[in-house]
Amino acid sequence: MAVKELDCLGLKCPQPILKVVAFIPQMEAGDILEIKADCPSFPTDIKAWCDRTGKTLLFCMDDGSGSHSAQIQF
Amino acid sequence: MGKVSITINGAEVKNVYPAITIGVSAAASGDDVIFFVLPSGLPAFVKGKLEELNEKAAKLPDLMEMMEGLKMLNARIMICELGFEVHGLKEEDLIEGIEVVGATTFVAEAQGSDLTFSF
Numbered sequence: 069m070a071v072k073e074l075d076c077l078g079l080k081c082p083q084p085i086l087k088v089v090a091f092i093p094q095m096e097a098g099d100i101l102e103i104k105a106d107c108p109s110f111p112t113d114i115k116a117w118c119d120r121t122g123k124t125l126l127f128c129m130d131d132g133s134g135s136h137s138a139q140i141q142f
Numbered sequence: 143m144g145k146v147s148i149t150i151n152g153a154e155v156k157n158v159y160p161a162i163t164i165g166v167s168a169a170a171s172g173d174d175v176i177f178f179v180l181p182s183g184l185p186a187f188v189k190g191k192l193e194e195l196n197e198k199a200a201k202l203p204d205l206m207e208m209m210e211g212l213k214m215l216n217a218r219i220m221i222c223e224l225g226f227e228v229h230g231l232k233e234e235d236l237i238e239g240i241e242v243v244g245a246t247t248f249v250a251e252a253q254g255s256d257l258t259f260s261f
Contacts (some may be wrong), residue, residue, distance in 0.1 A: 089170045117171055
């Protein structure tokens with residue numbers, strides 16, 4: 069199980085989600101993807117995406133400066 | 143997953159951006175996505191036109207990246223054949239990956255859609 073990082077800072081909806089999807093081939097079952105994003109809709113979008121695709125959103129938190137960190141378990 | 147059908151009835155930013163943004167979001171969530179470009183929307187898919195729209199809407203998400211995303215996610219873009227005569231264009235004037243069809247084909251393909259949008 070590995071933790072992999074994905075930088076989505078500066079990307080606007082729906083680009084962060086698209087970037088997550090494009091990264092899927094690099095993920096194996098059990099891996100955790102840590103995403104950083106500053107799109108305002110990212111927290112709700114990543115939750116909706118995880119709900120629809122059956123991925124586990126471990127957390128999504130505000131980093132305090134308008135950016136967010138989220139972890140998804142595959 | 144679901145099925146999403148989107149019609150594009152204009153070639154301006156206000157038509158193309160919402161269609162592509164919603165389409166790529168749906169495709170990224172696992173939905174089958176079909177676009178149907180009506181004659182008024184056809185000029186947006188002439189080679190080079192999407193790049194112009196992208197420059198015009200610099201504050202919006204990158205249109206070309208979203209188009210690449212649609213391709214990666216196997217979304218289908220169908221164009222109504224009537225538009226060629228209306229605009230004096232040919233199939234080779236369009237970007238690659240477009241299916242030229244009639245409305246009957248789109249209606250058949252869009253059967254069972256869970257969501258439909260029109261812009």
